[in-house]
Amino acid sequence: MIKIAPSLLSADFSCLKEEVESIETAGADWLHLDIMDGHFVPNITFGPLVLKALKKHSNLFFDTHLMIENPDKYIQEFVSAGADLITVHAETTPHLHRTIQNIKSLGVKAGVSLNPSTPLNVLEYVIEDIDLVLLMSVNPGFGGQKFIRSVVCKINALKKLIDEKNLNLSIQIDGGINKETAPLVVEAGADVLVAGSAIFGHENRKKAIDDIKKSYA
Ligand SMILES: O=C(CO)[C@@H](O)[C@H](O)COP(=O)(O)O
Numbered sequence: 001m002i003k004i005a006p007s008l009l010s011a012d013f014s015c016l017k018e019e020v021e022s023i024e025t026a027g028a029d030w031l032h033l034d035i036m037d038g039h040f041v042p043n044i045t046f047g048p049l050v051l052k053a054l055k056k057h058s059n060l061f062f063d064t065h066l067m068i069e070n071p072d073k074y075i076q077e078f079v080s081a082g083a084d085l086i087t088v089h090a091e092t093t094p095h096l097h098r099t100i101q102n103i104k105s106l107g108v109k110a111g112v113s114l115n116p117s118t119p120l121n122v123l124e125y126v127i128e129d130i131d132l133v134l135l136m137s138v139n140p141g142f143g144g145q146k147f148i149r150s151v152v153c154k155i156n157a158l159k160k161l162i163d164e165k166n167l168n169l170s171i172q173i174d175g176g177i178n179k180e181t182a183p184l185v186v187e188a189g190a191d192v193l194v195a196g197s198a199i200f201g202h203e204n205r206k207k208a209i210d211d212i213k214k215s216y217a
């Protein structure tokens with residue numbers, strides 16, 4: 001089953017509660033929450049207080065994508081606020097193994113994200129400890145960017161590795177996903193698709209989600 005995770009980054013920030021409700025009733029599987037600090041990425045979004053406020057109004061799985069330096073400092077706060085999965089960028093932590101253990105010790109799922117230019121081999125000694133790999137298909141920081149096609153080969157290679165090791169691990173793709181690019185990444189082995197502008201950019205969220213689902217069916 002392929003999961004669709006709309007990214008709140010492209011929502012109308014003046015009415016976040018209604019925006020989350022709109023994608024929940026439209027059939028979204030997860031809610032993707034982009035946390036940006038203005039240091040690791042050149043943009044600033046929101047923090048745990050926003051998660052906490054939205055969690056009261058949603059039953060969606062809170063998929064929390066941390067694009068922040070020194071993630072260990074904030075993991076506990078995001079878990080307390082309602083994160084169900086915490087994904088950290090391998091580029092932001094010198095002690096990736098420790099960071100993963102920190103996330104798991106708090107009882108939530110752990111993911112590792114890689115920028116488009118970061119090779120898969122940084123996962124070699126942690127891949128058996130995580131629940132999800134997030135491959136960025138844009139350079140992180142903004143919604144509405146163009147899909148970077150070289151990620152398709154990267155997905156194929158990661159899928160091969162997962163099958164060889166017989167691991168139960170999700171492959172999430174984030175950036176430039178729409179009804180044209182979704183079939184390419186699903187065909188390569190992705191099973192969680194993040195889509196911001198392709199869903200929140202449309203008035204009819206149900207049609208936007210259905211169009212993506214139909215594109216790879
Ligand atoms: O993490 C990020 C960007 O850094 C994403 O989650 C974007 O929010 C995806 O937006 P679209 O490319 O789908 O518009």
Ligand SMILES: [Co+2]
Binds near residue numbers: 007032033065174
């Ligand atoms: Co994201």
